[in-house]
Amino acid sequence: MLKNNDLYSFYAIFKRDLVNIVLNPVLLxxxxxxxxxxVMLLSYLTSGSYGSGGVTAYDYYxxxxxxxxxxxTAMTASNxxxxxxxxxxxxxxxxxxxxxxxxxxxxxxxxxxxxxxxxLGYIIFFNLVFGVNFGGENLxxxxxxxxxxxxxSSVTGVFFCCVFKSEELTNKIISVVINVFAILGSLFFRLDxxxxxxxxxxxxxxxxxxxxxxxxxxxxSDFSLFIPGILMLLMASVALLIGCKxxxxxxxxxx
Amino acid sequence: MNMINIIKNNLHxxxxxxxxxxxxxxxxxxxxxxxxxxxxxxxxxxxIAVIGDIGEIVHYxxxxxxxxxxxxxxxxxxxxxxxxxxxxxxxxGQFEVFTLRSGEFKALLEQFLDDPAAASGIELKTRGTATNxxxxxxxxxxxxxxxxxxxxSEDKENGTFKRIxxxxxxxxxxxxxxxxxxxxxxxxxxxxxxIFSREILKVDLGLSYxxxxxxLALIVCIAAAAAICLTAFVEKEDNAMTLAGAIIxxxxxLSGAFYTIDHNNLIIKTFNSILPQTFVxxxxxxxxxxxxxxxxxxxxxxxxxxxLLFTVGLWVCRNRFNRGAY
Numbered sequence: 001m002l003k004n005n006d007l008y009s010f011y012a013i014f015k016r017d018l019v020n021i022v023l024n025p026v027l028l029x030x031x032x033x034x035x036x037x038x039v040m041l042l043s044y045l046t047s048g049s050y051g052s053g054g055v056t057a058y059d060y061y062x063x064x065x066x067x068x069x070x071x072x073t074a075m076t077a078s079n080x081x082x083x084x085x086x087x088x089x090x091x092x093x094x095x096x097x098x099x100x101x102x103x104x105x106x107x108x109x110x111x112x113x114x115x116x117x118x119x120l121g122y123i124i125f126f127n128l129v130f131g132v133n134f135g136g137e138n139l140x141x142x143x144x145x146x147x148x149x150x151x152x153s154s155v156t157g158v159f160f161c162c163v164f165k166s167e168e169l170t171n172k173i174i175s176v177v178i179n180v181f182a183i184l185g186s187l188f189f190r191l192d193x194x195x196x197x198x199x200x201x202x203x204x205x206x207x208x209x210x211x212x213x214x215x216x217x218x219x220x221s222d223f224s225l226f227i228p229g230i231l232m233l234l235m236a237s238v239a240l241l242i243g244c245k246x247x248x249x250x251x252x253x254x255x
Numbered sequence: 256m257n258m259i260n261i262i263k264n265n266l267h268x269x270x271x272x273x274x275x276x277x278x279x280x281x282x283x284x285x286x287x288x289x290x291x292x293x294x295x296x297x298x299x300x301x302x303i304a305v306i307g308d309i310g311e312i313v314h315y316x317x318x319x320x321x322x323x324x325x326x327x328x329x330x331x332x333x334x335x336x337x338x339x340x341x342x343x344x345x346x347x348g349q350f351e352v353f354t355l356r357s358g359e360f361k362a363l364l365e366q367f368l369d370d371p372a373a374a375s376g377i378e379l380k381t382r383g384t385a386t387n388x389x390x391x392x393x394x395x396x397x398x399x400x401x402x403x404x405x406x407x408s409e410d411k412e413n414g415t416f417k418r419i420x421x422x423x424x425x426x427x428x429x430x431x432x433x434x435x436x437x438x439x440x441x442x443x444x445x446x447x448x449x450i451f452s453r454e455i456l457k458v459d460l461g462l463s464y465x466x467x468x469x470x471l472a473l474i475v476c477i478a479a480a481a482a483i484c485l486t487a488f489v490e491k492e493d494n495a496m497t498l499a500g501a502i503i504x505x506x507x508x509l510s511g512a513f514y515t516i517d518h519n520n521l522i523i524k525t526f527n528s529i530l531p532q533t534f535v536x537x538x539x540x541x542x543x544x545x546x547x548x549x550x551x552x553x554x555x556x557x558x559x560x561x562x563l564l565f566t567v568g569l570w571v572c573r574n575r576f577n578r579g580a581y
Binding site: 025026027030034037038041042045048049050051052053054055059060075079083084085167168171172175176179186188189190197198211212215216218219220222 | 282292293329330331333334335336353354355356357358359360361402405412491492493494496497498500501504505508509
């Protein structure tokens, strides 16, 4: 009985996808080691410009690079879906008697769970080892924002794969977009210092809004961006999921 | 002759990807426009929020951007660096300085407030247009190197590589033709976009075409050689792309491709001078009208790096080939 169960088939695909992500050295490193190294480097480089007010460079970069890592989840998602070595086997199960949505949903869920665990580990590490302020008692709100953003990133990666039907094109487009957003969102260095015009352009970057919302919660206990932010992330995720359903067609992959 | 065939074939493959090339060209254009735009913006030593009565400080502190506020800015705005410092007028007319930045910055600001006449001689460090344009383009050119090395990855993955190099052209000739193709595929579109920006969009590029032609050639050589080296090591194109992206972003940040890094740490300085991105220093020097001859050693170093990267790539390929790989 259980074997014909929807949940069982979903779980079988999901488990395989999770293993595929964990066993891919590049995905593993880019989600664990890479953000750590980036924070250390950037904080070390800019440690000279902090220090008078009890806020360290780590306090800034641990948060902004977390946002950068969350944006990069889209790449993990697209890799877990259509990376060359996985694509054929991933798409072969289209012929199996399962729901079509299980194929891409499993990738989204596997990416989301794997990266979320990585990011929670990241938060714990920087909080304990470097004493980075992630909001103290408001920590749970920061984590909620990060998780909802992460969900949107996972869905975005898979959605772009469904649209372009290729992982390479998806990754090329996504990586440019992510880096532009990251630079505009002042994730690596301060953009506002480049003038009022640069500041105005930067408002198109979701990374900027995320940083704004998180920093407000951490330092001012100001939750004004929390509810609208979560709602927008949720709505965008649902919209892109519907997009996946519309654009993912078995016929496109038969060759 | 054999090499020309490979190059021709690669260019045909590139022509099939013309949408892709057009996309990279438009990103190049956006980067050039962004860089010139950011250069044209006035820079300052910092943004200062003054709470209450500004008084006379606005007349002399022109190196700082002064904003008058009713309420002190939120702590998150300070952490996000929207303001570098907050000045609050005390009862006795003196300013109280609050900043999250370094003690040095605080001291500088206090110096301004105490003795503005002496402090007004401090000059701002700014970067020229060409430094910004090439600094911004640098990261993208390095990434393009990996992108156009996809022909090499493809050849390796579908077995074409083995067939070609067993022929008269050899591994060396094959890799050299990949190098030349990648060079052409980055250099020509980028230079076209530069000409387009200057002639049609009337953008001030900061340096003449002559300077751009060799400065660009220098980085494109490095990008192509680095791509060959990396693609030789990493067999899968996807992994090469991800790995290269990480390396390029990090080294570009470290070497100050986007902004000048003021760090007097010896380790960081040594590390920076090893990176190919020392290139930005050359552009900066050229733009400040220093003699090119004073940068000969740096230029030689970059050319040497190109040769070294290419040789390592060749060596790896040959080794693996001899062991029966591909």
